[in-house]
Amino acid sequence: GAGVSQSPSNKVTEKGKDVELRCDPISGHTALYWYRQSLGQGLEFLIYFQGNSAPDKSGLPSDRFSAERTGGSVSTLTIQRTQQEDSAVYLCASSLDGTGDTEAFFGQGTRLTVV
Amino acid sequence: AQSVTQLGSHVSVSEGALVLLRCNYSSSVPPYLFWYVQYPNQGLQLLLKYTSAATLVKGINGFEAEFKKSETSFHLTKPSAHMSDAAEYFCAVSRDTGNQFYFGTGTSLTVIP
Numbered sequence: 001g002a003g004v005s006q007s008p009s010n011k012v013t014e015k016g017k018d019v020e021l022r023c024d025p026i027s028g029h030t031a032l033y034w035y036r037q038s039l040g041q042g043l044e045f046l047i048y049f050q051g052n053s054a055p056d057k058s059g060l061p062s063d064r065f066s067a068e069r070t071g072g073s074v075s076t077l078t079i080q081r082t083q084q085e086d087s088a089v090y091l092c093a094s095s096l097d098g099t100g101d102t103e104a105f106f107g108q109g110t111r112l113t114v115v
Numbered sequence: 116a117q118s119v120t121q122l123g124s125h126v127s128v129s130e131g132a133l134v135l136l137r138c139n140y141s142s143s144v145p146p147y148l149f150w151y152v153q154y155p156n157q158g159l160q161l162l163l164k165y166t167s168a169a170t171l172v173k174g175i176n177g178f179e180a181e182f183k184k185s186e187t188s189f190h191l192t193k194p195s196a197h198m199s200d201a202a203e204y205f206c207a208v209s210r211d212t213g214n215q216f217y218f219g220t221g222t223s224l225t226v227i228p
Contacts, residue, residue, distance in 0.1 A: 041221075042221045043205065043221075045217075101166040104161075106151075106160070
């Protein structure tokens with residue numbers, strides 16, 4: 001596609017349920033990032049994928065969070081047993097090759113509300 | 116280690132006035148620097164980037180930023196604010212490889228008519 005696509009755009013879930021958030025990066029981009037943005041806050045890094053390398057999971061806040069990237073393209077962020085503090089906008093971004101001078105292109109985000 | 120500090124979480128300017136959003140970075144090596152803008156309910160959009168070419172970088176919508184190594188700064192400016200500039204602005208620094216982006220906490224710009 002022309003840009004980074006995220007689905008769903010909005011998700012309301014009950015506390016304790018699992019959710020899956022999807023990201024379709026720009027075709028040909030090898031690097032993919034997930035960030036979390038809470039109300040009025042900056043971007044909190046969650047996880048980074050680069051090609052076939054092992055992902056950088058250092059930003060995942062707990063073991064309830066996991067992500068995978070299948071075939072070097074689509075990525076899914078899964079949150080198990082959701083808590084109210086998980087409510088935030090989850091942003092996905094991709095970049096061409098993960099080198100320092102290439103910009104990241106962002107999707108419009110998934111707004112997750114845990115009730 | 117890289118990090119970014121954005122001074123002022125909220126900035127208000129009058130329409131037509133100068134916009135100045137501050138960003139200071141720390142980096143052990145010469146950095147790549149970026150400014151992104153986020154309009155309400157949207158993702159982030161690149162405004163401009165510094166990649167060690169010209170120190171004065173021009174971006175979209177009339178914005179520009181100057182890389183000052185001696186001050187470790189990359190402040191964003193626009194000579195004349197427009198109502199449509201109201202948004203959240205993020206400064207970011209990156210490194211050559213790996214998990215590249217370190218974002219500041221953002222500055223919310225309000226333009227007063």
